[in-house]
Amino acid sequence: MGQTNFHIVRCSECGAANRIPAEKTGMAAKCGKCQALLPTEQKKAAPGEAVKMRCTECGTKNKIPADRIDAGAKCGNCGASLKTEELFEPQPVMLTDGNFEVKVLKSPLPVLVFAWAPWCPTCGTVTPIIDEFASQAKGKVRVGKINIDANPMLANKYNIMSVPFLFIFDNGQMKESIPGGLQKHELMLKMSKYI
Numbered sequence: 001m002g003q004t005n006f007h008i009v010r011c012s013e014c015g016a017a018n019r020i021p022a023e024k025t026g027m028a029a030k031c032g033k034c035q036a037l038l039p040t041e042q043k044k045a046a047p048g049e050a051v052k053m054r055c056t057e058c059g060t061k062n063k064i065p066a067d068r069i070d071a072g073a074k075c076g077n078c079g080a081s082l083k084t085e086e087l088f089e090p091q092p093v094m095l096t097d098g099n100f101e102v103k104v105l106k107s108p109l110p111v112l113v114f115a116w117a118p119w120c121p122t123c124g125t126v127t128p129i130i131d132e133f134a135s136q137a138k139g140k141v142r143v144g145k146i147n148i149d150a151n152p153m154l155a156n157k158y159n160i161m162s163v164p165f166l167f168i169f170d171n172g173q174m175k176e177s178i179p180g181g182l183q184k185h186e187l188m189l190k191m192s193k194y195i
Contacts, residue, residue, distance in 0.1 A: 009029070009038045011031035011033065011034060011036055011038060011090075016031055016032065016033040016034070018031055018032055018038060020038070049065070049066045050063045050064055050065050050066060051063075051064050051066060051069065051087060051139055051140070052064075052140075052195060053082060053083075053084070053086075053087065053108040053109055054107075054108045054109070054170075054171055055075035055077065055078060055080055055082060055108070056080075056083060056106050056107075056108055057075065057078055057080040058075060058077050058078040058080065059171050059172070060075055060076065060077035060078065062075055062076055062077075062082060064082065064084065069084045069087070070084070082108065083108055086107070086108055086109070086142075087108075087109070087138075087139045088138070088139065089142070091134035091135065091137075091138050091142065091143050092114070092130060092131060092134040092143040092144055092145045093142060093143070093144040093145070094144070094145055094146075095113065095144040095145060095146040095151070095154075096146070096150070096151055097151045097152075097153040097154055100146075100151075100154055103142070103144060104142075104144060104169050105169065105172045106172065107142050107169070109139075109140065109141055109142045110141050110142070110168065110169065110170040110191060110194035110195060111141070111142045111143070111144060111167075111168070111169040111170070112130075112133070112137075112141055112142070112143045112144070112166065112167075112168055112187065112190075112191060113144050113145075113146060113166065113167040113168075113169065114126070114127075114130045114143070114144070114145045114146070114164065114165075114166055115146050115148050115155070115158075115160050115163050115164065115165040115166070115167070116145060116146070116147060116148070116163050116164055117147060117148050117149050117163045118147065118149065119149075120163045120164065122163075122164055122180075122181065123163055123164045125181070126164045126181035127145075129181065129182075129183065129184050129187070130143060130145065130181075130187075132184055133184050133187045133188070136184075137187075137188075137191065140191075140195050141191050141194075141195065148160050148163060158174070158177070162179065164180060164181045165177070165178070165179055165180075166178040166179075166180075166181070166182065168190060168191065168194065170194045175194065176190065178190070
């Protein structure tokens, strides 16, 4: 009995990992858990459209045509494989002291970090704005949320004294820190210079 090659495709809606046989690549596929269209099918874009992402090895920003995302894109500078699967990771990402370096500092996309706490009433009003922005910015910006009560190391490292608080990271460096919350259009304006 011959072995079948599979691609693992993570659902952008529920986060479930799905095994797609290699011979079915390019065909319509739905998530086995929630029946949502899998990200490989959402990647189809108009000719000429491209995504931009940084190489996690050398930090060079690369422009990848949307129709080549699945074709094993490589960095134009160092030749390392680009982690294109991270473009379609479910958002917002829940950040912790343990995953912050991988999800934020080594992200191939610019990152908007929303610091919050369960006891903060203002955080509750800002959260839906962050969630909507995360949905619309998927593939261009990574959006992460961090509960400062559950992750005191990061709260201390970045001197988070009040919440809500926003941070913008790009290429492993904090570029901006913004106390309070912003409206969705303000978030888009802030992040546009990093895309």
